[in-house]
Amino acid sequence: MKEIILLGATGSIGKQTQDIILDNSNDFSLVGISIGNQVNLLEGIISRFSSIKSVCLKNYQDFLEYKEKYPSINFYYGDEGLLELITNTSCSMVVNALVGFVGFLPSLHTVSKGLDLALANKESLVVGGELIKQEIKKTGAHLYAIDSEHCALSKCLEGKKKEDIKNLVITASGGSFRDYSLNELENVTLKEALKHPSWSMGNKITIDSATMMNKGFEIIEAMHLFGFSLDQVKVLLHDESIIHSLVEFIDNSYLCDIGPTDMKVAISYALYQNSRHLLNVEPLDFTKLNGLHFRKLDLERYPCLSLAYEAIRKGGSAPCVLNRSNEEAVYSFLKGEIKYTDISKVVQEVLSAHEVISSPTKEDIIKVDTWAKNKSEEIIRRLVKW
Ligand code: MG
8 A cells, every 4th residue: 555645735746646545555655645736636635535634725724723623633824834744644655736836845845755756746856857866866755747748758768778769759749839920929818828638647747838938848848757868868749648658769660658637647657666557548540640749840930849848958047947937928918918929929028038057956957046036026127018
């Protein structure tokens, strides 16, 4: 029986993780959760999982209220509470399904304690991948990516010799606006942006998919997870999102992973420590497919992806700035304050104002993140049309 802490229990990945744990209650027990804004869902989760011993909430007021209501459960609150939850709750795996920078310190804390980390919060690797890897080396913790592309790459790389591999090829849908002209992008609405062509996901990642910042993050994620250089991690636009990624070998042959566009496949693979298990998802019907389509990547259409390349080349603290400026800009777009095309403008301006620290410590990363947040807010204020 594997005891699990689930951070970000009410998001898209969090809910699907709950379902898998419940469907496999002989293998998993949910012992701790964290909830952000959707605290109204807490009672439902507690009634589904009597195994829950600890809960971390975002706000102090909610903490006081629920602590009194459920005296047998240990409650924590705030960002610090996420770390206390992990420290004080006995478990063997933490599933990190938080969104944004807030996921970084819990990820680092998890692997520092030698606990296995199932990671949907790819931002953790973007901002502090080196530090996370150093801790893993020290403690022997394992990292399993909850990301369809990286799950696919893990499967294709299994048992292969590194010298036989030419490139990793990450597929990308091209997002909500892949068929829009550059002119049309100037005036797209939030509703249009939230319509992803093939995956159903949370709001932040759906916007990151439209701008392809998500793909930039996934390149960084792949470099850290599999130890390849930037020029060996390629991106291929693929409309149907059925080929989840490919490995290209030195003899020009490929291995790819094909499957349904259902995140449960990747979640289950991570929970079972990179192995397959019976899963109740709709299988693919190849006879109903209208072919597989691919497009050439046009970076002019995806300035955020160009900025991700720039941050990767700069290295050190630059990806941390990339992440925070993007986070601020995307939430500002989601609130209707700035235009879709302003997202890349904010990121670009913050990134070029940053002086890179080549090997940032944890403290450096926290400072750089705060600096990037303030700088982004300053630029956003200028762009907002009140
Ligand atoms: Mg992905």
